Amino acid sequence: xxxxxxxxxxxxxxxLSNPTLAEYRLNLEPGVTSxxxxxxxxxxxxxxxxxxxxxxxxxxxxxxxxxxxxxxxxKPATFDDNLTIEILWTVIPILILIGMAIPATSALLAMxxxxxxxMSIKVTxxxxxxxxxxVGEDVNFFSNLSTPMDQIKNKEAKGENYLLEVDNAIVVPTxxxxxxxxxxxxxxxxxxxPAFGVKKDAIPxxxxxxxxxxxEPGIYRGQCAELCGANHGFMPIVVEAxxxxxxxxxxxxxxxxxxxxxxxxxxxWTMEELMAHGETAYNTSCGACHQANGEGLPNVFPGLKGxxxxxxxxxxxxxxxxxxxxxTGMQAFGPQLNDADLAAIITYERNAWGNNTGDMVQPSEVKxxx
Amino acid sequence: MNAVVEEHHDHDHKPxxxxxxxxxxxxxxxxxxxxxxxxxxxxxxxxxALLIRAELFQPGMQIVEPEFFNxxxxxxGLIMVFGVIMPAFVGLANWQLPMMIGAPxxxxxxxxxxxxxxxxGAFGMLLASLVMSIMGLGSAPNxxxxxxxxxxxxxxxDSTDYFIFxxxxxxxxxxxxxxxxxxTIMNMRxxxxxxxxxxxxxxxxxxxxxxxxxVMPVLAGVVTMMLTDRNFGTSFFDAAGGGDPVxxxxxxxxxxxxxxxxxxxxxxxxxxxxxxxxxxxxLFGYSSMVYATASIAFLSFIVWAHxxxxxxxxxxxxLFFMYSTMLIAIPTGVKVFNWMSTMWRGALTFETPMLFxxxxxxLFTMGGFTGLMLCIAPAxxxxxxxxxxxxxxxxxxxxxxxxxxxAAVYFWLPKWxxxxxxxxxxxxxxxxxxxxxxxxxxxxxxxxxxxxxxxxPDYALQFAEFNQIASVGAFVFGFSQLIFLYVVIKCVxxxxxxxxxxxxxxxxxxxxxxxxxxxxxxxxxxxxK
Numbered sequence: 001x002x003x004x005x006x007x008x009x010x011x012x013x014x015x016l017s018n019p020t021l022a023e024y025r026l027n028l029e030p031g032v033t034s035x036x037x038x039x040x041x042x043x044x045x046x047x048x049x050x051x052x053x054x055x056x057x058x059x060x061x062x063x064x065x066x067x068x069x070x071x072x073x074x075k076p077a078t079f080d081d082n083l084t085i086e087i088l089w090t091v092i093p094i095l096i097l098i099g100m101a102i103p104a105t106s107a108l109l110a111m112x113x114x115x116x117x118x119m120s121i122k123v124t125x126x127x128x129x130x131x132x133x134x135v136g137e138d139v140n141f142f143s144n145l146s147t148p149m150d151q152i153k154n155k156e157a158k159g160e161n162y163l164l165e166v167d168n169a170i171v172v173p174t175x176x177x178x179x180x181x182x183x184x185x186x187x188x189x190x191x192x193x194p195a196f197g198v199k200k201d202a203i204p205x206x207x208x209x210x211x212x213x214x215x216e217p218g219i220y221r222g223q224c225a226e227l228c229g230a231n232h233g234f235m236p237i238v239v240e241a242x243x244x245x246x247x248x249x250x251x252x253x254x255x256x257x258x259x260x261x262x263x264x265x266x267x268x269w270t271m272e273e274l275m276a277h278g279e280t281a282y283n284t285s286c287g288a289c290h291q292a293n294g295e296g297l298p299n300v301f302p303g304l305k306g307x308x309x310x311x312x313x314x315x316x317x318x319x320x321x322x323x324x325x326x327x328t329g330m331q332a333f334g335p336q337l338n339d340a341d342l343a344a345i346i347t348y349e350r351n352a353w354g355n356n357t358g359d360m361v362q363p364s365e366v367k368x369x370x
Numbered sequence: 371m372n373a374v375v376e377e378h379h380d381h382d383h384k385p386x387x388x389x390x391x392x393x394x395x396x397x398x399x400x401x402x403x404x405x406x407x408x409x410x411x412x413x414x415x416x417x418x419a420l421l422i423r424a425e426l427f428q429p430g431m432q433i434v435e436p437e438f439f440n441x442x443x444x445x446x447g448l449i450m451v452f453g454v455i456m457p458a459f460v461g462l463a464n465w466q467l468p469m470m471i472g473a474p475x476x477x478x479x480x481x482x483x484x485x486x487x488x489x490x491g492a493f494g495m496l497l498a499s500l501v502m503s504i505m506g507l508g509s510a511p512n513x514x515x516x517x518x519x520x521x522x523x524x525x526x527x528d529s530t531d532y533f534i535f536x537x538x539x540x541x542x543x544x545x546x547x548x549x550x551x552x553x554t555i556m557n558m559r560x561x562x563x564x565x566x567x568x569x570x571x572x573x574x575x576x577x578x579x580x581x582x583x584x585v586m587p588v589l590a591g592v593v594t595m596m597l598t599d600r601n602f603g604t605s606f607f608d609a610a611g612g613g614d615p616v617x618x619x620x621x622x623x624x625x626x627x628x629x630x631x632x633x634x635x636x637x638x639x640x641x642x643x644x645x646x647x648x649x650x651x652x653l654f655g656y657s658s659m660v661y662a663t664a665s666i667a668f669l670s671f672i673v674w675a676h677x678x679x680x681x682x683x684x685x686x687x688x689l690f691f692m693y694s695t696m697l698i699a700i701p702t703g704v705k706v707f708n709w710m711s712t713m714w715r716g717a718l719t720f721e722t723p724m725l726f727x728x729x730x731x732x733l734f735t736m737g738g739f740t741g742l743m744l745c746i747a748p749a750x751x752x753x754x755x756x757x758x759x760x761x762x763x764x765x766x767x768x769x770x771x772x773x774x775x776x777a778a779v780y781f782w783l784p785k786w787x788x789x790x791x792x793x794x795x796x797x798x799x800x801x802x803x804x805x806x807x808x809x810x811x812x813x814x815x816x817x818x819x820x821x822x823x824x825x826x827p828d829y830a831l832q833f834a835e836f837n838q839i840a841s842v843g844a845f846v847f848g849f850s851q852l853i854f855l856y857v858v859i860k861c862v863x864x865x866x867x868x869x870x871x872x873x874x875x876x877x878x879x880x881x882x883x884x885x886x887x888x889x890x891x892x893x894x895x896x897x898x899k
């Protein structure tokens with residue numbers, strides 16, 4: 001027996017003391033909002049009631065298993081019912097359930113009350129990224145996974161926030177009741193930040209709502225919680241809660257940056273600029289399906305390396321990227337990206353991976369094709 | 371009883387060769403085919419699960435692409451639900467119902483043949499899509515076993531139409547099987563066997579059959595709507611055409627929730643047969659067991675949207691589905707308390723079927739507790755679509771339904787084959803299975819509560835330890851089932867002869883028949899007092 005248990009124990013120790021792994025948790029987190037606190041409280045109540053009932057039921061059965069055995073010469077009794085006890089074990093559970101239902105109901109009512117919010121953020125799910133729109137502020141942007149592919153493919157060491165990091169985090173002010181509006185542009189996604197206790201489906205054709213008031217500044221991470229296709233596991237959520245002052249500063253900075261990006265569509269770009277910007281933009285918006293090497297995934301996502309569209313007619317190429325292909329996974333990127341991004345991506349696709357067409361597409365051409 | 375037995379020998383001319391199986395109208399042969407089919411699917415579905423667990427052994431993508439990972443989880447779920455648990459229960463019903471009610475065979479033997487032979491076609495088609503995917507000819511279904519629209523409609527791979535046809539065939543098979551069960555139980559009970567004298571396994575299957583007839587057509591309806599959405603331009607579930615993706619979920623779960631009771635009620639019947647046998651004491655609260663089963667069946671129709679607390683229902687809807695779901699704890703509790711009281715002051719022995727039955731009561735109850743936690747809507751927002759849910763339904767379906775099937779096979783195998791199985795190997799199989807199942811599924815509670823979503827091929831670093839432990843458990847669990855296969859084959863081939871009664875405490879008409887049971891069970895109905 002020792003011979004078996006010792007290596008096993010060692011293996012367990014190794015597993016648990018592996019220094020490259022982050023700290024693990026056993027239970028739900030209380031979180032930082034009243035919603036998550038409510039969820040945590042009711043979770044604790046119900047779990048401990050279950051533990052107590054479990055101890056009683058398992059205890060009685062274990063006692064029977066240990067003592068009422070043929071091996072110990074126990075003679076079987078012959079009873080096969082007992083009305084009193086049957087009534088008791090129907091009525092007592094009903095009372096326990098009522099005891100659970102009361103706090104659960106009040107928690108639920110508080111969670112679902114989205115009235116009197118201070119601001120609204122519209123969250124739209126896309127395969128496989130989130131879009132945030134600060135309602136009434138003219139600030140909106142996409143938020144993509146920023147973990148490098150090499151970490152996912154085990155070619156380099158994984159960072160601390162592996163798969164839970166994005167290029168553009170959503171920023172919210174502390175102490176404000178923020179209303180989130182959820183919808184989707186393609187399939188159903190679910191926006192979930194455990195520390196907020198907010199999990200809501202983003203459904204095409206629907207607008208769902210939920211809310212959070214975060215009092216602690218900090219960075220909170222979550223993930224998509226509804227299977228939404230191949231890269232469901234790769235569309236995280238990062239929320240940064242900042243003091244109102246810092247939030248307003250971020251907001252105006254974001255507005256300036258967006259104006260500059262829109263302006264970039266009016267100038268004429270060089271080939272080098274287009275290719276450099278195109279590579280970044282391609283890896284962010286296109287690489288999840290068509291892959292960084294342009295080869296796609298056989299029979300799932302078509303490759304662009306040497307493809308008829310990427311080396312063929314430019315107008316057709318622009319049309320596919322801007323308007324998408326109906327009935328396929330190819331989204332219309334026109335509404336998602338600005339002219340400069342689109343021009344850079346199309347130029348990059350026509351010249352990368354040995355496509356070498358030498359073609360250059362300017363933002364003005366994209367604008368004209370819209 | 372001996373007079374009855376001797377008569378049987380004259381009727382025992384079985385057809386031979388392949389024809390015996392292809393054209394079989396015999397409840398035992400068809401039952402065996404169902405069980406072997408389920409066993410085969412168990413290994414295929416299990417192999418897919420091991421690939422999933424191998425990929426999840428460490429953070430990072432190692433073995434499969436995310437796209438293929440989704441195909442693995444989808445087919446694992448579909449195969450285990452429709453190809454393992456359900457056919458295995460139908461197989462047990464085929465073998466046991468006629469013997470338990472004192473009948474010669476099932477009421478509709480030709481339909482019985484057809485309902486089995488639809489299954490290889492259905493699963494052949496489903497698995498063909500996986501084979502084609504491996505060969506690089508397109509994707510197998512990749513939208514999860516719940517196939518939510520629009521992921522499965524507008525965005526589904528071409529093989530979705532194979533999947534739809536396959537589900538239609540499974541549904542037809544299940545409904546025909548259910549009609550057969552009802553017809554048999556209503557018409558072929560031995561004289562004197564009133565409804566309230568039927569063995570509890572017969573009762574649970576009787577109620578299950580009604581559930582099947584009620585909900586399989588709903589499933590057929592939802593996949594037909596998918597079919598027309600995909601191919602004929604309708605927009606049932608397409609918001610862009612005025613359809614409603616949430617309606618898909620309502621219709622699916624109106625089928626789906628009764629479906630989970632279809633997969634557990636027969637298990638209740640099995641456990642209620644085994645526990646009294648090895649406690650040498652009658653089942654406690656027979657009539658309350660029957661009423662509890664019926665209440666669970668009724669409640670199963672009014673709780674479906676507890677699977678959908680995050681879709682944005684009105685608060686009143688959330689409250690209704692939370693309360694109605696909580697009610698299920700009451701009849702389920704009655705069942706567990708009844709089993710507990712059956713064992714109380716008995717004279718217990720611990721042969722393999724009893725070990726599996728006891729493990730069922732402990733571990734199914736675990737799944738029941740997490741079920742109660744999940745129905746609390748405000749907490750469910752945190753549990754929904756995480757590994758906590760995965761842990762919950764594997765506790766009720768693996769250590770619940772699958773354990774009950776293993777218990778049933780060990781319990782009745784001597785009656786079917788006339789030989790005792792190898793008790794030592796049976797116990798080894800039990801302990802390996804029971805321990806590894808917990809190593810596999812218990813840590814999933816922790817990663818779920820810590821925030822790991824289900825159906826992801828790769829995960830953040832804080833989930834690594836428990837995923838590693840679960841994967842180790844998965845491989846031990848998977849390979850332990852080879853022992854089960856060996857024990858069954860060994861028992862079919864020979865072994866110590868079983869007595870007619872098989873077990874000291876056995877009760878019931880099937881144990882009045884000789885072992886192995888004659889081909890046509892009871893040709894002369896026994897008199898039940």
